[in-house]
Amino acid sequence: MSLRNQAHAVSSPTDAASAVNSPYVALQKIKGGERGSLTDAVEEALKEAIVTLALEPGMMIDKMAVCERMGVSRFPVSAALARLEHAGLVEVLPQRGTRVKPIGIDDIRQHLFIRSALEVETVRGVAAMHDEGTLAALAANLEKQRSLAGTGERLAFHVLDLAFHEILLDAVKLPRVKEIVAVSRNALDRARQLLASPERLAHTFDEHERIYNALRAGDADTAAKAMHDHLDQVVAELHRSAKVRPDVFEP
Template structure:
């Protein structure tokens, strides 16, 4: 986690003048990025004036942006106290992982009997890049490769609505993913991806389903371990 001495608003950039609605969207996107990347930590009270000064905007777009983020479940208004970054809710994480597990387990189960050589080649190439990112200690390169691995699987079954639902649930896990983005977790993720790939390559539907299930279960298990160390960032 970052040092308390670091300005949590440092990543916010000053905006140029523009229409009120566009300013609101720009402020909301900047604050969302700061929240998702944990520059603004779960449980932290948001200093509206600091945001205004940093981004060069009035209080209106900041207040409107925070209202949008509240609807998205990233911040919450505490009566007579102000607005804070919403703690990561373990129960919400479990629900989104349940959705992902239900859909992605069935994805690999079905794909094991229908996969094409092109899909296997795409997965193998992706895994090679994952290995390189892990070997070189490049976490910022590993994350998009992790996402791409799952997208290759979802694209292969050609069910756009399923992919859309998975993407929505995956987006809700962004903050949790940042907390677990350690070199050790990346090594384990790579190993889990390899097991999924090997089962699909061998047309072993049950092994593929089991490997995907274990892969997603590990996320909630590691989050619970992390929550025991930093309970201030979480709510049950």
């Protein structure tokens, strides 16, 4: 159901405004299917809403509101939330219900440690290869980043950010390494979205460009340092954000 149709379906202007302003507006109604596929669809939709901060850290999740918005029964919603609990995105509070898990600084530091260890070595390998196809793909990606860096379009920029790192990982042809980085990256996505101010997007573009320039020059040490500094900036900014928004972070 479109937002316009949804607004007509409610009983009053107040109800209409409430529906449009609901955090669950990011969830789309899904068509019926097998129980497993419904659970998958609900899980993916809730995960996307959590990662993009449509459902903010610390927010209690209203299962019935999810059911009504997506047009499903309670079972796939409960099953999807159980999976998301295992993934560390939600948590069950006794006698209260399920909430979006606050962002844990210690968890973030550990995942960034993993990413730094693997991606620093990745850029060393890419620098040694000096593959023109990889460099061309990175250059094309950076041109798109440049056009978005000052606009504040955080979701579109985030897609390009992910693609930049994937180009590097694909170049070294180590699928297991890429898989491990993806797991850690998923855990970091909420934090990256929270930090995605126009200023941070511009800094991220500059950091990516320094990595690219070192790779173009075939300078493995400079590329490695640029990647390390790029990922290290996330930790520094998280600590600053935790002071401003302590409600969305765990100590």
